[in-house]
Amino acid sequence: MVALNDPLAARAHARAMEGSVADAMPILPPVADDLPDGVAAGDLLWEERIAAGGYASRRLARGSRVRLIDLQGDACASLQLFNAEMPTERLNIADTLKIQWNAYLGVGKFLLSDMGRVLMSIVADDAQTHDALCGASNAASNARAYGDGSNAGPFPNARDRLMLGVAKHGLGRRDVHPCLTLFKGVTVAADGATVPELGPFAPGRAVTLRAEMDLILVVANCPHVLDTRPWSITPLRATAWRGPIAGEDDPIRTATPEGRRAFLNVDDYYRR
Amino acid sequence: MADLSLEGLEGAVVHDEVVAARAPWLHTVRAGQSLRIVYLEGNQAVDFLLYAAADDAERYSAQDTIAAQRNIFLRTGAALLSNEGRVMMTITATSVDYHDTIGGACSCESNTLRYGHHTKAQHACVDNFLDANVRAGRGKRDMVSNINFFMNVPVEADGALGIVDGISAPGLTVDLRAEMDVVVVVSNCPQINNPCNGFNPTPVRMIVTA
Numbered sequence: 001m002v003a004l005n006d007p008l009a010a011r012a013h014a015r016a017m018e019g020s021v022a023d024a025m026p027i028l029p030p031v032a033d034d035l036p037d038g039v040a041a042g043d044l045l046w047e048e049r050i051a052a053g054g055y056a057s058r059r060l061a062r063g064s065r066v067r068l069i070d071l072q073g074d075a076c077a078s079l080q081l082f083n084a085e086m087p088t089e090r091l092n093i094a095d096t097l098k099i100q101w102n103a104y105l106g107v108g109k110f111l112l113s114d115m116g117r118v119l120m121s122i123v124a125d126d127a128q129t130h131d132a133l134c135g136a137s138n139a140a141s142n143a144r145a146y147g148d149g150s151n152a153g154p155f156p157n158a159r160d161r162l163m164l165g166v167a168k169h170g171l172g173r174r175d176v177h178p179c180l181t182l183f184k185g186v187t188v189a190a191d192g193a194t195v196p197e198l199g200p201f202a203p204g205r206a207v208t209l210r211a212e213m214d215l216i217l218v219v220a221n222c223p224h225v226l227d228t229r230p231w232s233i234t235p236l237r238a239t240a241w242r243g244p245i246a247g248e249d250d251p252i253r254t255a256t257p258e259g260r261r262a263f264l265n266v267d268d269y270y271r272r
Numbered sequence: 273m274a275d276l277s278l279e280g281l282e283g284a285v286v287h288d289e290v291v292a293a294r295a296p297w298l299h300t301v302r303a304g305q306s307l308r309i310v311y312l313e314g315n316q317a318v319d320f321l322l323y324a325a326a327d328d329a330e331r332y333s334a335q336d337t338i339a340a341q342r343n344i345f346l347r348t349g350a351a352l353l354s355n356e357g358r359v360m361m362t363i364t365a366t367s368v369d370y371h372d373t374i375g376g377a378c379s380c381e382s383n384t385l386r387y388g389h390h391t392k393a394q395h396a397c398v399d400n401f402l403d404a405n406v407r408a409g410r411g412k413r414d415m416v417s418n419i420n421f422f423m424n425v426p427v428e429a430d431g432a433l434g435i436v437d438g439i440s441a442p443g444l445t446v447d448l449r450a451e452m453d454v455v456v457v458v459s460n461c462p463q464i465n466n467p468c469n470g471f472n473p474t475p476v477r478m479i480v481t482a
Contacts, residue, residue, distance in 0.1 A: 088412040094334075094376020097433055099385045103374070104431035114398070114415065116381030133344060133374065135335025140357030159355065173329040174413040176355070188427040192345035192370065194338060225339040258385045265384065 024051030024235060032239050039065075039241050046240035050221045052233040053154075055161040057168055057218040059084055060211045062270075063245040066120075067208040068219070070127065070183045072234035073200040076227075077182040077207075078136045078158045080166060080175075080218040081111060081119045087171055087216060089113045093132050093178040099258045103188060105130050108252055110212070110259060111180065117265045119215060121252045124208035129185025129197050136162060136179050137225040145223075146231055155231055158222035165218035182207050184224040196226040200234075212246060212266055276443060277310045277477060280365070287480035293473040294462035296400035298408060300325055301450040301480055306364065308447050309421060310477040311440045315470030317423040317461040319377045319397040321405075321416070322352060322360050325453035328410060330354045334373040334417035344427065345370035346419060352448075355416075359451045366446040368422065368439045375425040375435055377401060377418050378463045387465045395462035404457045420461075421446050423468050437467045 004010045030047035045064060049071075050056045060066065068077050083089035092114040097103050099112055107125040110118045136158035142149025149157040151164060159176060166175050183205065185197035211217075221236040223229075246253050246263060253263040278285070286305065290312070291297045301307050309318055322332035333355040338344050340353055347370050351359045363371075376382075379398035383391040398415060405414055422440035427433045462473050 092376065092382075094374060094417060095379075095382045095385075098375055098425075098435070099382060101434055102431040103427045103433045112382075112385070114379065114381065114412075116379070116384050133335065134339040135333065138336060138355065138357045141336075141339070178333070178335050178417050187431070188344055190429070192343045192427075194342045194344065226342070261385050261388070265381070 024049045024054055035241060043242040044239070045242060046238060048238045050219065050236040050238060052235050053156050053222055055165045055218065055220040056238060057165040057216065058240065060215045060217055060240060061242070062211055062214050063243045064211045064240050065123065065208055065243045066211065066217065066238065066240045067206055068182060069204060069206045069237040070201065071203060071237050073203045074232055074234040075221055075236040076184045076224045076233060077236055078162065078179045078220045078222070079182065080162050080177060080179055082169070082171070082175070082216040083113060083119070084214040084216050087169070087175060089115045089117070090175070090177050091119060091180065093180060097132055099262070100256070103132065105132055105180065108255060110252060110262065112262060115265070116262060117269055118212040118262045120209045120211055121246065122207065123210045123252070124206065127183050127201070127205040127207055129183065129201070131181040131184055131186035131224070133186050133188070134194060134225050135181070136220065137222055141225055156222060158220040158225070161220035161222055162218055165220065169216045181224065186226065194226065196224065198224055198227050200232070210243065210246065212263070213269070277445070277479065281306070281308060281479065281481050283481040285479060286482045287478070289478050290475050291458065291460045291478060293460060293475050294395050295460050296404040297458040297460065297478060298404040299456050299478065299480065301454050301456055302482070303450050303452050305480055305482045306447055306449045307456060308445050308479040308481070310479065311422065311442055311444045312477055313442055313474035315440050315467070316474050316476055317463070317468040318421040318476055319401070319459040319461050320419040320421055321401060321457040323410070323414070323455040323457070324354060324360065325455050328414065328455065330356050330358070331414070331416055332360060332419070334419070337373060344374055346373055352419070360454050361448045361450050364447045364449050367444040371446065372420040372423040372425040373417065375420050375423055377459065378461065383465065391465060394464065397459035397461055397463070400459035400462070401457055408455070420468070435466050435468050
């Protein structure tokens with residue numbers, strides 16, 4: 001045990017940690033050796049391993065791509081999205097489903113704000129098991145499932161992870177809204193019953209989203225609320241890079257009349 | 273002549289009000305009291321938000337409710353849960369099979385996407401919710417997921433989803449018992465571009481008993 005009874009010894013002890021590596025950590029500056037073709041290393045914005053049970057948040061400029069990878073097959077990424085310059089505008093799950101006339105999200109679909117604008121589009125998805133219906137676990141549901149759900153304990157719940165994530169952007173409990181959960185699937189049976197598809201899945205499944213507005217993205221990585229297994233969650237990887245905004249002939253923009261109008265509303269917002 | 277709208281209600285009527293077509297409504301219902309919504313004229317969706325009276329950062333959550341009951345439809349016996357996972361109200365009786373909680377509330381902005389920009393100036397539920405909430409000290413951040421009583425939003429096997437012909441008729445009711453003191457905020461849906469109100473918004477009646 002090092003004697004740390006004076007400030008200089010404490011400083012030396014702290015400084016000796018430089019270069020340490022943990023399973024869950026941001027890489028600064030970001031480094032990734034698996035960027036898609038055509039993406040320059042200099043356009044890399046964010047590289048972070050998010051712990052099992054952890055969370056992260058990031059401001060993203062319009063056009064940024066965010067790739068989330070379920071590294072070991074049991075990640076569960078619950079998302080909150082806000083317009084960075086006016087965070088009262090945020091992801092609206094009900095509008096996202098209703099406007100696209102479908103309850104299941106995947107490649108080619110877009111995520112709408114409550115103001116009729118596209119916050120993000122899903123540009124690649126080899127997971128295809130996602131959930132827009134059941135939302136985040138909460139303290140009570142984790143207490144029932146694991147005996148505890150507090151942020152300070154070993155079984156944090158997704159909703160309170162999201163609360164901490166939004167708080168770091170000046171937001172609070174009132175700003176935590178219905179979420180989209182990637183990698184864990186829920187579909188609906190004919191009688192309305194929820195049908196979970198929770199894996200574990202093959203490692204390495206990825207989803208790539210494109211920011212259509214300047215965003216605050218918050219992601220929690222906690223077990224799905226319908227998961228009845230003992231605590232099961234594995235790390236999540238987030239990578240982001242710069243990219244162009246959706247062009248006039250972008251296939252997601254042009255695929256449907258609803259999408260065309262939603263992108264027109266984004267164009268109109270940035271007409272300044 | 274007996275008032276058929278009161279049939280089956282227990283306790284004394286402490287509040288009885290007709291909400292005009294297209295109008296908002298806000299009322300505090302105390303723990304143990306019951307709220308009956310009565311359809312007076314016909315097909316009509318009633319968009320419905322709940323806040324805990326003691327702490328309005330605790331509010332109805334469609335996702336928590338769906339996850340806990342493992343079903344997207346709200347039927348008799350459904351516990352309406354808050355974002356903290358607590359029971360706010362219970363559906364104690366209703367004359368139809370189920371109610372919707374995934375379809376959200378119509379807004380001027382979402383109407384531009386569903387129907388076109390020519391509908392932006394029309395009445396919409398989110399404006400009703402804002403009108404009621406802003407006067408009570410809440411704002412746009414407090415606009416969260418809602419229930420649509422008597423609205424029919426089936427989900428097909430491939431995920432196809434839509435608001436289809438309503439399931440309400442004159443005289444039909446839904447009864448809700450408050451399990452905590454709650455602020456009920458309603459938009460008597462003014463939508464005229466889909467079948468949820470039979471293309472013709474009409475009044476509904478709110479009866480609170482204790």
